[in-house]
Amino acid sequence: MSKINVSVDCVIFGFDDIEKKLKVLSIEKKVDPFSKKNKKRTQFAIPGDLIELEEDIDAAASRVLFSLTKLNKLYLKQFKAFGHPRRVQQEKDKEWLENFRSNPDERVITIAYVSIVRMEDYNPEASYFAQDVKWTNIEEIPELAFDHNQIVNEAVDFLRKEINHEVTSELLPRKFTLSQLQELYEIILNEKLDKRNFRKQIMSKGVVEKTNEKQKGVSHKPAELYKFNQQ
Amino acid sequence: MSKINVSVDCVIFGFDDIEKKLKVLSIEKKVDPFSKKNKKRTQFAIPGDLIELEEDIDAAASRVLFSLTKLNKLYLKQFKAFGHPRRVQQEKDKEWLENFRSNPDERVITIAYVSIVRMEDYNPEASYFAQDVKWTNIEEIPELAFDHNQIVNEAVDFLRKEINHEVTSELLPRKFTLSQLQELYEIILNEKLDKRNFRKQIMSKGVVEKTNEKQKGVSHKPAELYKFNQQ
């Protein structure tokens, strides 16, 4: 008999079109479910929970994410399993585990997922053992539960390696300027790109096309609006 | 209470320097531990087993591989978790599960690892529930237990994508010719490479250096012997 608790954890990146930042969704966990809200003891984490007995892992990731944040229908991609035997046995996590898990001392293996969304398209709402949900700049992530800081760091590397037009097509309004698209790449990759080279590259891949509309009401030359090609 | 069986499965590639083939290590499982050897019912699989309660996943991969094949000290790299709820509930696997698992009907999530070795450096020996171990050409893999065919296929893709000098440095004798190295790449990638271009590329990366020795006893111009640079 060697059955083990298995969880999924979701690193949800948010592209903030206003602040022009890449953020990560974190939940603030109720540590003690019976404490008053204003005398709360809390802890940050990324959304995650145990998977159910007969549940597919990918499905578990979706369900868990929804149960804690009400986010729905995200494309979640598995990127790595984390399973150090004591990854949930640090002092900082003890109280929460005792209040929310039937076997708080037992190890948990977790399978981590990533996704990225346009922040303004989604409105996460805290639910279940999350008492708050928020977006945090990736340079300002606080101490998280368990080994979640490590998971987030590896997810950032994964995202930067895997970025492509399929990813970015979900992160802009339907009609967008090439400068917006470039800015998005710059934010994810955390580096400046050359405007002319970027445009050449995008156009040569043929993934976007002109809409024949232009920006309006900007106090500079209005930009052409583009859209992603279907498929 | 939602604890789940978690296993590791190891896809061990072998580079066969004689036949010049890429192979995969498979075990022949005892299906019924009490049957006579010559009336055996068997089934092929890649080496894998449940992980233990307090065991690190990477450590489990090493232990399980050793327990079934006596292979030791391989560098195993995690590449993906597989967790379809019915991945161990096909008819073909039933008998083995009933004989070797205390809860044969229960789902198992597995975390898959890859490694690659020089076949002639390792001598796998069947052990535990393996009654035979063998190397199979990757084009000739039979039906395997569970979803192991899928796991092997994904491992091949992973290997081809990740091939580099660190990988290949373990697969040749300490002193080798550039033709041997090229052949190794050709076998892993399953495509012919241009001799001059290959040499230029290898030399420009500076990962190998001359030993100032030459092949002996070959009935053609003897080749220079090279070695990998330390570090």
Next chain:
DNA sequence: GCAAAAGTGTTTCCGATACACCCATGA
């Protein structure tokens, strides 16, 4: 007319590819 971002081409560099002949050895 000024500030602000949009838009646009050319040159350079580098790595990838294609390609064919002479060399050293054992038999």
Next chain:
DNA sequence: TCATGGGTGTATCGGAAACACTTTTGC
């Protein structure tokens, strides 16, 4: 002397990178 694999260089192509000025608008 012949069969075998070893060893070598150059030209071409294509993508990546560097780089600066003109245009259109709102104010």
